[in-house]
Structures are given as C-alpha cells and as structure tokens.
Amino acid sequence: MSRIPDEVLEYYAELFIEQRIRERGVTFERFLDLPEAYLTRKSTAPRDRRLLACLVATAALFSSCGGPSDAEATASRFIDHYYVKVDLGRAKEFTSGLATRKIDQEQVLVQGIGSDAGSRRRDVAYRLVEKRNEGERLVLVYDIDIRGQGVPALRKRSLISVEKIGGAWRVMNFHDFDS
Numbered sequence: 001m002s003r004i005p006d007e008v009l010e011y012y013a014e015l016f017i018e019q020r021i022r023e024r025g026v027t028f029e030r031f032l033d034l035p036e037a038y039l040t041r042k043s044t045a046p047r048d049r050r051l052l053a054c055l056v057a058t059a060a061l062f063s064s065c066g067g068p069s070d071a072e073a074t075a076s077r078f079i080d081h082y083y084v085k086v087d088l089g090r091a092k093e094f095t096s097g098l099a100t101r102k103i104d105q106e107q108v109l110v111q112g113i114g115s116d117a118g119s120r121r122r123d124v125a126y127r128l129v130e131k132r133n134e135g136e137r138l139v140l141v142y143d144i145d146i147r148g149q150g151v152p153a154l155r156k157r158s159l160i161s162v163e164k165i166g167g168a169w170r171v172m173n174f175h176d177f178d179s
Helices: 007-019 028-033 037-038 045-063 071-085 088-092 098-109
Strands: 122-134 137-148 151-165 168-179
Touching: 007 028, 007 151, 037 137, 071 088, 071 122, 071 137, 071 151, 071 168, 088 098, 098 168
Parallel strands: none
Antiparallel strands: 122 137, 137 151, 151 168
C-alpha cells in the first residue's frame, strides 16, 4: 500500500469516527481502501447537518476576510478545468507530483473521447467548506454539485492539497468521493 499523506489520513480518520463505520464491522484499513463505498451508504443525520452548518459558517467567515489566497485561487482554477470544463490538459497545468500522475492516467483512459463529451449538457457548482493551513501546505475541502440533463444529480466532496513549489502554488494531490 502506498503512503497516504497525513492530512488525507486525518481527514478520513475523522469521517471514520464521526460516521461510526467501525460499528458496522469495518476496519480502518478496509475503509481506506475504498472510503466512497462506506460513506455513500449512510444517510445524513441531524448531527451531520450541524457539522455541515458549522462548515458553511466557517467558509462564510473565510470568504468575508477578503479575497482568496493564491493557494485557493490555484485550487479554484484546477477545479474549474478539472470538474467544470473537463479539460484535463489545462487542469494538469496547476498540478505537480501525484496529482500530475493521476491526470496522466486519466488522459490515457479517455483517449479517443471528444474533448467536450464530459462537459456537454451539465452544470457544475462548487464551494469551499473547509481549509487547513499546514505551513507550506494547504488542504482545501470542496463540495461539488454536478447536474446534467437526464441523469441524477451527483454530489462530490473533493479534498485538494496545495503546496508552494518554486514560489508558486501547485495542486499536489486531489481525491474526491460521493457525499
């Protein structure tokens, strides 16, 4: 198993505890193999709604403190190209390291598909719900809503880690799961 960055591990540990996944007979290691499978099976409880309300209030507080930082702007541009426009080539321009390798793999998988096939007839909205500053690293959590004609709405939670590399912020890793 490859090494999981500390911020990702902490984030999933919090979800594992909050949603009481161990009580369903699932080990943390098994949960980490495919967290989406365990997170999509639970309905939203009142406690989760309170947590979401706190996260929304925190996001509002951050947005009232002025414009987004360079790190947030980089993450936002990445989201615009990766999720909204479905332009992997442009999204890759904002990445480095593992994030670049992930996009390279996706580009191989979608070779031969039209460039606008993924973005046709759909509407994507996203919002920052949490950010954690860890020195030269910033972890941003976004809620992403994707709606399309004739398909059910899709809600994703995306964890994006950005780091300053050579004086510029770069997306180092990203991971999304159904929320």
